Amino acid sequence: MDKKKNVKFVRYGSSFILLIAALSLFSNYGYANNSTLIERIDMLQQQNSPLKGRVVDKDGIPLIGVNIVVDSATGTITDVDGNFSVNVLAPVELKVSYIGYITQNVIVKNTDKELHIVLIEDAQTLEEVVVVGYGSQKKVTVTGAVASVQTAELTQNSAANLSTALAGRLPGLTALQTSGQPGVDDVAIYLRGVSTTNGQSPLILIDGVPREDIGMLDPNEIQSVSILKDASATAVFGVRGANGVIMVTTRRGEAGKSQLSVSVNYSLQRFITTPTRVHSWEFAELRNQAFLNDGTSADNLPFTDYMIDMYRNGKDRVFYPDRDVQSEFFRKWAPQTKVNINLSGGNDKLTYFLNAAYMGQGGQLKTESTERLSYDPAFSNDRYNFRANVDYKIAKNLKLSLNLASYLEKVNSPQTKDLFGSNTSTTSMVAQSMSYIWSI
Numbered sequence: 366m367d368k369k370k371n372v373k374f375v376r377y378g379s380s381f382i383l384l385i386a387a388l389s390l391f392s393n394y395g396y397a398n399n400s401t402l403i404e405r406i407d408m409l410q411q412q413n414s415p416l417k418g419r420v421v422d423k424d425g426i427p428l429i430g431v432n433i434v435v436d437s438a439t440g441t442i443t444d445v446d447g448n449f450s451v452n453v454l455a456p457v458e459l460k461v462s463y464i465g466y467i468t469q470n471v472i473v474k475n476t477d478k479e480l481h482i483v484l485i486e487d488a489q490t491l492e493e494v495v496v497v498g499y500g501s502q503k504k505v506t507v508t509g510a511v512a513s514v515q516t517a518e519l520t521q522n523s524a525a526n527l528s529t530a531l532a533g534r535l536p537g538l539t540a541l542q543t544s545g546q547p548g549v550d551d552v553a554i555y556l557r558g559v560s561t562t563n564g565q566s567p568l569i570l571i572d573g574v575p576r577e578d579i580g581m582l583d584p585n586e587i588q589s590v591s592i593l594k595d596a597s598a599t600a601v602f603g604v605r606g607a608n609g610v611i612m613v614t615t616r617r618g619e620a621g622k623s624q625l626s627v628s629v630n631y632s633l634q635r636f637i638t639t640p641t642r643v644h645s646w647e648f649a650e651l652r653n654q655a656f657l658n659d660g661t662s663a664d665n666l667p668f669t670d671y672m673i674d675m676y677r678n679g680k681d682r683v684f685y686p687d688r689d690v691q692s693e694f695f696r697k698w699a700p701q702t703k704v705n706i707n708l709s710g711g712n713d714k715l716t717y718f719l720n721a722a723y724m725g726q727g728g729q730l731k732t733e734s735t736e737r738l739s740y741d742p743a744f745s746n747d748r749y750n751f752r753a754n755v756d757y758k759i760a761k762n763l764k765l766s767l768n769l770a771s772y773l774e775k776v777n778s779p780q781t782k783d784l785f786g787s788n789t790s791t792t793s794m795v796a797q798s799m800s801y802i803w804s805i
Contacts, residue, residue, distance in 0.1 A: 416453045416473060418480030419446070420461060423620055425761055428484060434460040486619075511598050512536055513591040516616070519584040523632040525701060525726050525746070526580040527587075528552035537594050537609075545636070547699075547726040548746035548776030552580060556594050556609030567592075567609040568602060572768055579613055581772050583722040583750040585628070585705045588614045615768070616709070617754050618718040623710030630703040636695075636729065645687040646676035699729045714758050722750040732779065742779040749773045 420431045420443050427447025434440035435453055440460075443449045453459075455475045462468040466484040473480070512535045522530040529552055532540035541553040556567045569576050579590075591612045593599045599606030643651075649668035656666055675685040707720040728744025735741050752770045759765055 414452070415450050416477065416480065417448070417450045418482060419448050420463075420482045420484060421447055422466070422484055423486070424758065424764070428463055431461060431463045431484070434462070511591060511593055513589050515589050516584065516587055519587060519590070522584075523630055523701065523703065525724060526550050526552055527582045527584060528554055528580045530584060531590065535590070535592050538592055546778065547728050547744050548774065548778070551578070554611070556592055556611075565608060567611050568605050569611045569613070571613045572615055579611065581748065581750070581774070582613070583705065583720065583724075583752070585707060585722060586615050586720040586750065586752045588616045615752065615754060616718050616720070617756060618709040618711045618716035620711050620713055620716055623708060626705075626707050628705045632701045633698040634701055634726075635698050639691065642689060642691060644676070645685070646673050649673045649676055694731055696729045696731055699727045701726045716756045718752070718754040720750070720752040724748045730779070741777055743777065744779070745777045747775045
């Protein structure tokens with residue numbers, strides 16, 4: 366009896382163990398499937414969650430067409446209001462880029478639902494943006510004949526006149542300088558040559574205000590210079606733009622810490638070309654040859670052989686001199702000094718740019734010391750430039766701007782009196798002197 370009972374217990378016990386094992390397997394299998402299902406649902410919800418945002422500049426103006434790239438694979442662009450919407454799987458990194466602005470990498474967190482991105486202008490890529498009639502455009506979208514130059518290129522040149530610094534830097538611009546005298550070195554500017562018979566100079570606009578000349582501006586206070594050359598670019602100016610338009614945009618302050626810049630430039634100037642010296646005996650021989658060419662007999666020449674020999678041997682420098690007039694009257698180099706100080710900065714409401722500059726230019730004409738004279742007979746030009754550009758943001762779409770600019774200039778040049786008693790510049794006397802050139 367005991368043996369049979371034990372066998373029956375073993376049978377029932379085995380069935381019970383198999384039943385528990387089966388239930389445990391079933392419960393584990395169901396839990397695993399449930400976990401996978403929940404995880405898949407969470408991932409789908411994260412992938413389908415849209416991220417919205419808005420891109421503006423430092424003044425709060427929305428930027429159109431800004432590139433928003435997600436993991437270098439997908440992306441979108443902003444609309445006319447600067448808004449965008451893109452599906453992301455947070456956390457992720459967005460690359461925000463726009464021509465003329467610094468590219469930003471924005472980290473999107475799981476809790477981010479809407480972004481507000483502010484792009485800052487990139488000074489190194491501002492040359493990709495040109496100023497046109499009323500506003501500015503990207504170079505890639507400009508269809509008219511437009512060229513521009515930035516501050517960095519203008520300050521590389523030590524020319525005293527801004528118009529001279531533009532020469533050779535803008536295609537289609539011709540600069541004609543007829544004098545290098547300090548303070549009287551005005552330059553005539555033409556765009557694509559002369560287009561009209563009367564007013565031949567292009568229209569000059571400095572911050573949108575017509576001006577007669579740009580030569581007296583300090584290069585450090587200029588943001589960019591754009592020239593509009595063809596009819597499509599100058600159409601908004603009408604008849605006044607018939608000879609082209611030169612648009613000068615001055616620098617303005619940016620929100621941030623105040624920045625103080627000080628620069629000092631010292632340079633040397635000289636004549637572009639100098640005539641080859643002719644000795645006194647060479648001049649006498651050429652003078653005699655000119656008379657012979659005109660049919661004068663050899664007995665009536667202005668210089669005899671004895672006189673030519675005396676000029677050559679230098680035995681009598683009083684009556685037969687051989688002077689190097691060019692070295693006696695002119696120095697080889699003329700000094701020029703430039704000093705500039707500017708301060709810029711501001712906040713979200715108020716920005717400012719302050720500039721002060723000095724330019725001192727000397728001449729190459731040798732003069733006596735001022736200690737012996739009651740006046741300064743030397744050529745010189747001293748110019749002082751001042752500018753203040755202040756912007757105040759009254760409202761979101763309203764800004765008040767104040768532009769103040771002036772310059773003081775002192776030009777000094779020696780004067781002399783001609784035979785008729787009228788004042789004549791020394792340089793004009795040298796320029797108007799007769800040149801003795803004959804064909805041999």
